[in-house]
Amino acid sequence: MNLILNSDSYKYSHFAQYPPETQAISAYVEARPGGKHDHVLFFGLQMFLKDYLARKITMADVDEAEAMITAHGLPFHREGFEKIVTRHDGHFPLLIEALPEGMVAPTGTPLVQVRNTDPDFFWLPTFIETALLRAVWYPSTVATVSHGARQIISASLERTCDTPDEVLPFRLHDFGARGATSLEQAGIGGVAHLVSFMGTDTVSALVYARRFYHEEMAGFSIPAAEHSTMTSWGEDRETEAYRNMLTQFAGPGKLVAVVSDSYDLYRAVKTIWGEELKAEVEASGGTLVVRPDSGDATRVPVDTVQMLGEIFGFTINNKGYKVLNPAVRVIQGDGVTPETIRLILGRLEDKGWSAENIAFGMGAGLLQKVNRDTLRFAMKANARQDDDGQWHGINKNPKTDPGKASKRYRQAVVRENGKLVAMPLKDIGERENLLQPVWQDGELLVDWTFAQIRERAASSE
Numbered sequence: 001m002n003l004i005l006n007s008d009s010y011k012y013s014h015f016a017q018y019p020p021e022t023q024a025i026s027a028y029v030e031a032r033p034g035g036k037h038d039h040v041l042f043f044g045l046q047m048f049l050k051d052y053l054a055r056k057i058t059m060a061d062v063d064e065a066e067a068m069i070t071a072h073g074l075p076f077h078r079e080g081f082e083k084i085v086t087r088h089d090g091h092f093p094l095l096i097e098a099l100p101e102g103m104v105a106p107t108g109t110p111l112v113q114v115r116n117t118d119p120d121f122f123w124l125p126t127f128i129e130t131a132l133l134r135a136v137w138y139p140s141t142v143a144t145v146s147h148g149a150r151q152i153i154s155a156s157l158e159r160t161c162d163t164p165d166e167v168l169p170f171r172l173h174d175f176g177a178r179g180a181t182s183l184e185q186a187g188i189g190g191v192a193h194l195v196s197f198m199g200t201d202t203v204s205a206l207v208y209a210r211r212f213y214h215e216e217m218a219g220f221s222i223p224a225a226e227h228s229t230m231t232s233w234g235e236d237r238e239t240e241a242y243r244n245m246l247t248q249f250a251g252p253g254k255l256v257a258v259v260s261d262s263y264d265l266y267r268a269v270k271t272i273w274g275e276e277l278k279a280e281v282e283a284s285g286g287t288l289v290v291r292p293d294s295g296d297a298t299r300v301p302v303d304t305v306q307m308l309g310e311i312f313g314f315t316i317n318n319k320g321y322k323v324l325n326p327a328v329r330v331i332q333g334d335g336v337t338p339e340t341i342r343l344i345l346g347r348l349e350d351k352g353w354s355a356e357n358i359a360f361g362m363g364a365g366l367l368q369k370v371n372r373d374t375l376r377f378a379m380k381a382n383a384r385q386d387d388d389g390q391w392h393g394i395n396k397n398p399k400t401d402p403g404k405a406s407k408r409y410r411q412a413v414v415r416e417n418g419k420l421v422a423m424p425l426k427d428i429g430e431r432e433n434l435l436q437p438v439w440q441d442g443e444l445l446v447d448w449t450f451a452q453i454r455e456r457a458a459s460s461e
Contacts, residue, residue, distance in 0.1 A: 003057050003092075004065035004081055006131040012069050015077040015123035023119040024385035026410050027126055029112040029136050030422075031375040034403055040375055041104050041147045041457055042111045043192050044139025046448055047212045049096070049439050052131060056090025056442075057081065083120060091442025093118040094125065097435040099413060101448050102195060102456030104147070105420045107375065110411040112136055113382075113435055122385075129379045137377035138185070141370045142192035146172065147457065149338045149362070150196040156345040156355035160321040167356045172341075173199035173221075175333050176367030189367035194218045194450075195457050199359070202367075215450035222289070223249040224257035231262050238263065239272050243280065252285035257331055259291045269304060273328075274311035282312070282327050289329045289359070297335030298343040304330050305348060305357050321354035333361030337369075380406035393424070411435065 018025070031040040062081045069076040084092060097113045099105060114125045114132065153171045157164035174193045180186040183204055190205025191213070200206070200219035209218035225245055233241035242258055249256040260268040269290060273281065281288050290308065292300045305324065312325035332344065345355050383391045393408030409424035412433040425433065438446045 001052070001055060002061045002064055003052060003055055003131075004061055005068065006052065007127055008130045009072060009074060011127050011130065012074045012076060014126060015080060016075065018122060019384070019386075021386045022122045022384055023387060023389075024116050024391075025122050025125045025381055026113060026115040026383040026385075026391070027129065027379055027381045028110040028114075028407065028411050029133055029377065029379045030110050030407075031107045031137075031140070031377050032403065033107045033376070035107060035373070035375040037107070037144050037148060037375060039104050039106055039144070040109075040111070040140055041102070041143040041195065041460075042099050042136075042140050043101050043143040043195055043453065044188060045096075045098050045112060045136055045438065046101060046444075046446075047139070047188060047191075047208065048132065048135030049444055050212050052135070053092065053094075053128075053439065054442070054444070057084055057092075058090060059085055077123070080121065080123070088118070088441065092124055092128070093121050093441050094128070094439070095437060095441075096439040098438045099434055100436070100446075100452075100456060102453035103420075103434075104457060104460035105413070109413055109420050109422050110407070110435060111140070112379075113411055115383075115385075115410075117441055126379075126381055133372075133377065133379045137372050137375070138370070139188050139192040141372075141374050141377070142189040142367060143195050143457075144375060145338065145366060145370060146193040146196045149341055149360075152338060152342050153345065153355065153360075156349065160317075160319055160349055160354040161356045162317045162319060163356075169198040170220075171199075171355075171359050172197045173331070173333070173359060173361040174202045174205065174219075174366060175361040175363040177202040177204065179364040179368045181368070186367065191218065191450075193366060195454055201361075209450050213448065213450035213453065218450055222255045222257060224289075224291070225259050227259060227262055227293075230259060235263050238268065239276050242268075242272055242277055246277065246280050246284055246288070250281075250284035250286045250288070254284075254286040255289055255329075256286065257289040257291050259293050261291075261293045261295070265292050265295070265300065265304070266307070269307045270311070274307070278311065282325075284327070287326060287329055289331050291331050291333055291361075293334045297332060297340050298347065301330055301332040301344055301358060302347045302351065302353075305353055306351065309353070317354060319354070320352075321349075322352050322357075323354050324357045329357060329359070331359045331361055333363070336360050336362040337365040378404075378406070382407050383410045391426075 066076045177186040187204035187208040190202030191208040209215040314322040395406040395408040397405040412425040412428045414431040
């Protein structure tokens with residue numbers, strides 16, 4: 001991993017493009033207004049700091065980068081990178097400030113700010129834009145999508161469930177590992193989801209929570225069937241396949257999920273679960289979670305809840321909504337997006353069912369169907385320090401797209417009337433700046449635990 005090569009091609013010529021009197025450059029990262037959410041749950045920077053920026057560059061890295069970049073057709077600032085090795089022991093001379101991870105901020109709020117700490121490296125803050133921005137936008141976007149789904153589910157539970165706080169953490173399960181582009185993406189996105197929920201099948205997310213955030217076990221799962229383990233019995237032995245799941249995994253207090261649409265979901269629910277295995281399901285003392293996995297994602301799971309209610313019975317809770325017999329529940333894991341979650345829960349409510357009867361598994365919609373423009377993330381230079389030692393504001397303000405205007409001057413984030421507000425650092429007076437130093441010259445200054453991050457995110461609700 002050569003940190004010098006973790007950039008875009010055009011960055012290698014930028015050291016020669018700044019005004020000659022430049023001593024330092026400041027740049028910041030934000031989710032600009034106008035994206036799919038009006039807020040962002042900031043998360044993920046600490047992984048980048050520990051896994052990438054903590055690595056020292058060596059003369060071998062400089063040699064490798066010089067050979068590659070010059071062959072690529074670009075100038076290479078060998079003198080500058082050599083000084084990082086000889087003067088700074090291989091660490092980039094940078095100060096990085098950030099909001100506390102897990103904080104929910106309005107879009108348009110600076111989340112991260114970086115500047116150089118050695119005047120010879122004024123070109124370095126924007127050189128790392130590619131790596132730094134990528135390290136922030138992806139986990140923060142996944143965390144925001146997951147947090148938004150949590151708000152949808154939480155609102156329905158508050159209306160329809162007697163114990164919403166107890167039920168909520170396991171209502172959205174991460175099914176996205178196989179749809180991610182790499183193990184690293186699955187780990188980064190998967191742990192971002194776990195800021196808001198505790199259900200996951202993405203094992204790499206657990207590894208990342210432990211490795212980077214001191215969390216021994218961040219999420220949980222249950223034994224579950226897949227189509228191969230069900231269809232291998234053959235359609236004529238579908239009942240035996242389901243019975244085997246009960247025999248192997250069911251028991252008092254235990255949950256087992258069985259995909260039930262391999263041939264005919266409605267027949268499986270009504271005849272196999274509802275007649276042939278009904279007594280065994282009820283006698284197990286645990287909970288069978290039926291997984292419909294095909295068809296109209298906004299209709300089939302609602303039908304499944306209805307059928308299970310007719311077969312196994314239900315009670316009416318204190319809020320007047322129906323709750324299935326504890327022996328059965330439903331999980332929908334196909335075609336799940338925040339919008340389908342909203343539609344399914346709305347239809348269940350319309351039919352008098354509590355939201356606690358169903359959980360959701362979200363895959364590509366959680367980890368893959370996002371990009372930098374989902375929340376309009378950008379990193380822009382906002383100030384330049386010259387020979388006079390003063391910071392001078394710089395920004396872009398294109399007349400062809402005012403929405404891309406960037407902020408001038410070194411930034412601060414303060415609370416005003418309970419809300420986060422961005423303003424020039426020079427104007428904050430005695431107010432506390434929530435952008436706090438987290439990294440300087442190779443040293444991690446703040447080491448958040450996952451428990452702290454979860455508590456911070458939850459307190460924003």
